Amino acid sequence: MIAIQTINLEKKYKTKIAVSSLNLSVEQGEIFALLGVNGAGKTTTIRMLSCLCKPTSGDAILLGESIVTNSQAVKQNINISPQETAVAPNLTVKENLELIAGIYGSNKKAARGKAQEAISTFSLTEVENDRSKTLSGGMQRRLSIAMALISNPQILFLDEPTLGLDVIARRELWSTIEKLKRKVTIILTTHYMEEAQALSDRIGIMAKGELKAVGTAQELISKTGTKTFEDAFISLATETEVKL
């Protein structure tokens, strides 16, 4: 079943086209990575899909609901972990989690229960009563993703989730994201080739606002006739559109 379907989705800023006529479909439970250099249009795509900004033209249907005509219904089914960790700094880990659960409609008791479950799932027990501003970058990122998942979203947007993390924290986060495979549809943007390869079912490569190619890492390597995925990415990000 298709979770996300974009139809000629486009975003223009005055004269600049940030995303150009994007047509993409993502299956339910799939981890889909959006790869591209800075300014390729990845974050703008995520912002449109998560109803943070309106497309200039076109539409996207998320689990049957349009981002243009029914964004409020879309918002009930999605959640986002932005590039910055976006946690409430003076609230404890537990309070941050309860806050998001409450905002998505849980009563106090249910929010407390969900927070405890998330604390256990994301191994945050040791820091549950610590204010989030005192956490390490890795722990804050883990909290950020736990906050995005506490509302039980069917679609999760992870915008550069491992940005600024050390190798160990990154691997820990990969393991967390892998556990979500098949349970939640995930759209992930990243600059790291190995991250896209390790985590995603399919990869979309964007350049200058256009989706240049979509496929598995192996398919993209084969199609470009390159040896490594990084070479395939460079080839695709600097060449014209390749359809797989």
Place this chain on the structure above:
Amino acid sequence: MRFLVFASRNRKEILRDPLNLAFGIGFPLVLLFLLSAIQANIPVSLFEVEKLTPGIAVFGLSFISLFSGMLIAKDRSTSFLMRMFASPLSASDFILGYALPLLPMAVLQSAICFIVASFLGLSLNVNVLLALIVLIPSAVLFIGIGLLAGSIFNDKQVGGICGALLTNLSAWLSGTWFDLNLVGGAFKKVAYALPFVHGVDATKAAIAGDYSSILPHLCWVLGYAVVIMVLAIIVFRKKMSSDKV
């Protein structure tokens, strides 16, 4: 009732910042003590506690703008607001969530100011309760200014505008430090075209039991409060639907 969850978060964020408490409550009280000490040592009546306390109360409320402005600006710069905008919270949930926790804080701040002033000779009677009510429109005005500034500027700019400019402006142009008649002329005219001195004069009238003088001054404050609040709501709503949070 999602706004209550959000309001609770905002209350905790503000109250758990020690700088907020230091500036919001501590600084005005230090000034109250300092100016009262000066009054005790000068022959003219410049800072009598009945006249000084309303000014200090309004000056203290100006820090509410700093609290709310900084919170919103920081929420924007850290993408916390982006996370919230992707949630089912509506525009009114945001406005109420940011504004509501500040109102009891403002009343509490003014109450502390009057209680401390009672140790310096202010008589605590029913007029003080009336003064607390009279200060509410001023509190709403400063909350609105904070919402507006936080929606437009980044946290550093809000620090400059609300922390330095607004607090000084509201102090100098409210007749707190000196009687505006001493300066007179254009300065006095400008001061009386702005709401701050009216907020102070209305509170002075309440403390003095001069009830008939309250309403004319309060109308000025109410007018400004409504305009600023409506403007803040319009700008915030525009921000919600704009391309950049």
